[in-house]
Amino acid sequence: MGEVLEASDAPRGTRSSRAVVGEFSLGAQAVIVASGGIGGNHELVRRNWPLERLGPTPEFMVAGVPEHVDGLMLGAVAEAGGRVINPDRMWHYTEGLRNWNPVWANHGIRVLPGPSSLWLDPYGRRLPFPHLPGFDTLATLQHITRNRYPYTWFVLNRRVIKKEFALSGSEQNPDLTGRDVRGVLRRVVGGVQAPVQAFMDRGADFVVRPTLPELVRAMNALAGTDWLEPAVVEREVRDRDAQLANAFGKDAQLAAVRAARAYLGDRLVRVAKPHRLLDPAAGPLIAVRLNVLTRKTLGGLETDLQGRVLRQGGEPFPGLYAAGEVAGFGGGGMHGYRALEGTFLGGCVFSGRVAGRAAAAAVV
Ligand SMILES: Cc1cc2nc3c(=O)[nH]c(=O)nc-3n(C[C@H](O)[C@H](O)[C@H](O)COP(=O)(O)OP(=O)(O)OC[C@H]3O[C@@H](n4cnc5c(N)ncnc54)[C@H](O)[C@@H]3O)c2cc1C
Structure with missing residues (x-):
């Protein structure tokens, strides 16, 4: 031999x-x-970037794989x-967070989102259908990079994050990797998962505020720009919330949320019951800045x-x-x-x- x-x-x-x-x-x-693959080597990722398909490479990206993926x-x-x-x-994700507790340089964590967060461009306008959280990753990546958005935003609230945010990576899921049955059950009945709460408290891309005007001010401060007009964001949020009161509403995202809840597993652990984002009982409000995250080759x-x-x-x-x-x-x-x-x-x-x-x- x-x-x-x-x-x-x-x-x-x-x-x-x-x-x-x-x-x-x-x-x-x-x-x-x-x-x-090559996802941990941003120089190589940039060199091989499909300019025609995706437009220019984002100026800032987080690394969703370790440095040895070089x-x-x-x-x-x-x-x-x-x-x-x-x-x-290459397969890159659109929902990358800067890890507050990095394991490797520029370590990005991907949010595996449920369908309810409102997805806004850097100017506070809702992304067009079909760019909904957890839908077609490559199509949404193309929309973001072709429009040269340096980042996008999720706007949600505590009730949504509790049920709909999962974080990718073994260290972000100690209940699953540790085979902790009680921990897994807490996903159904407990509050915000501890790793998600840690990002809410310490993550550089998170903003948590009780009211929408305060939230928008803090989003602009985080981005270091004045791109978000409070009136634009408020119109998007109120338009979405208004659709909830309409039994014949045509909002595609709310339709997707209702469809997902038809499946018992999603209703239990993955998709929040439709409610107004501005419902004070579901607050505080949360904004999450999302970066492109390099992952697969x-x-x-x-x-x-x-x-x-x-x-x-x-x-x-x-x-x-x-x-x-x-x-x-x-x-x-x-x-x-x-x-x-x-x-x-x-x-x-x-x-x-x-x-x-x-x-x-x-x-x-
Ligand atoms: C956080 C995260 C979540 C993921 N989730 C999923 C998922 O849900 N589903 C899915 O299908 N995929 C997922 N993936 C992707 C999947 O894990 C990878 O595609 C897969 O691990 C690649 O396997 P591989 O053996 O080809 O390469 P790797 O796992 O990258 O292993 C390559 C190995 O080669 C070593 N190496 C590299 N260069 C050298 C060298 N010159 N000399 C010696 N050794 C070297 C490296 O140290 C490494 O140990 C995820 C990846 C990450 C990072």
Whole structure:
């Protein structure tokens, strides 16, 4: 049995990406590259940004993946002759918060929002349909970046945040990662989740105020601009609230909220009962400034169905395999560019299995 080297086994700092590829060319019979995407390296993200599709890169973005997701190994394999395809296919989120307690530099946390928050542009105008919280991420990203919005806002209240804000990341969900059944049940019957409350208290992108005029003043102060006209924001909030009193209302967001509540699971833990945002009993009011958050890489090393890396000419690179994000989740985006959210990991695992089996068979 020959040697199978996995790049991700190499301790960081002891072997460079080039060293691993170099070692491969010096005699290892098979190398599987599994070094992840590029989302932690904003220089690479900017260089590969799809200007035509998304417009200019936002000036400020938060990093939704650690620094080791740096894409350097991808570059090293390309330099050695491997073919990179669809490098401009990336999946970034529109609801990134600056982490008050960062684990890595510029650490961004993604809000997994329920459908009720009012989503405003930097000038306080409601985003047009279908750009609703938790709907079509890539379409909303395109709307934001093409309009050159440096950020957007959610306006909500305590009743909504209690039920509808979940934060992505293992450290933000200690009840789930710690298998704490009582903690999970508190999501149904308890108050605001502790990690969300910590952001309300300490997060740099949060504003909590009892009244709308005070909220708008504080939003402008946070942004360091006077872009938000109190009258514009008030009109948007009151127009939305007025639709609640109308049994024949045509507000698409309220229709989506009601539709989501038809499912028992969402009604219990995910979607607040429709109510006026300005209802004092549901307050205080909350505004959250949302930044673009870099996360997933959908292009990468082109592979064949055995996970073998292809050369520029399309022929397999002998003994070199790739799996996971470095291969665009296995061969250039296993689930396509507009993949269903949350289904990326499956492609990583599956492509790892395919590449691992093929590499093992090749070195027997
Ligand atoms: C907070 C968060 C939430 C997510 N939620 C979901 C979700 O709900 N559903 C979903 O499908 N996906 C989700 N993802 C994405 C998913 O986790 C990734 O797509 C997946 O982990 C990628 O796996 P990978 O093995 O290809 O790369 P990674 O997990 O990034 O692993 C790459 C490894 O290679 C190492 N490495 C890199 N370069 C070198 C080098 N030169 N030498 C040695 N080692 C190196 C790194 O240290 C790292 O250990 C989430 C990601 C994050 C950060």
